[in-house]
Amino acid sequence: MADGTSQRSVGIERLEEGVYLARNARGDELRFGSKAADGFTPVELLLAAIAGCTAVDVDVVTGRRSAPEAFEATCEATYVRDADGNRLEDIRLTLDVRFPEGADGDAAREVLPRVLRTSHDRTCTVSRTVEAGTPVQVRLAEDS
Structure with missing residues (x-):
């Protein structure tokens, strides 16, 4: 990669319809979605x-x-x-x-x-x- 660049990524997993779990490379997790009553x-x-x-x-x-x-x-x-x-x-x-x-x-x-x-x-x-x-x-x- 060129100078000053590095990759960033986040993966998501479907928990149920409209509810997902995002996970970063450090293992932190965040629940979210259009139907996640307790999330963003x-x-x-x-x-x-x-x-x-x-x-x-x-x-x-x-x-x-x-x-x-x-x-x-x-x-x-x-x-x-x-x-x-x-x-x-x-x-x-x-x-x-x-x-x-x-x-x-x-x-x-x-x-x-x-x-x-x-x-x-x-x-x-x-x-x-x-x-x-x-x-x-x-x-x-x-x-x-």
Whole structure:
């Protein structure tokens, strides 16, 4: 592979109609699906991945300066179903991060806007991939 590239993968297994178990290479598991009453839908997982990716970027950098007093991220989108097919539009990520008073909190607050911009413009793989419109190849295993 070219410099700066590496493979990532997640496998899923059907548990029952509309309910699946995702498993990563480290063996972690997540139950999800369109009929998983106790799990996320695939769309919710996408929104969580967008929010989570930026949250990690922001938390790592600001956390070097100060632990937050509050840290929440909300990712919302408009679900569209039309002649072009189902998709999300107007994806909005809102971070609500508060730091304690004092020099350390001030340092974290000062770097926060730059870190958020850097995450969006460069380091968050999830939102960068969505915005780039990266094609997804779909195939049957027998065709591989």
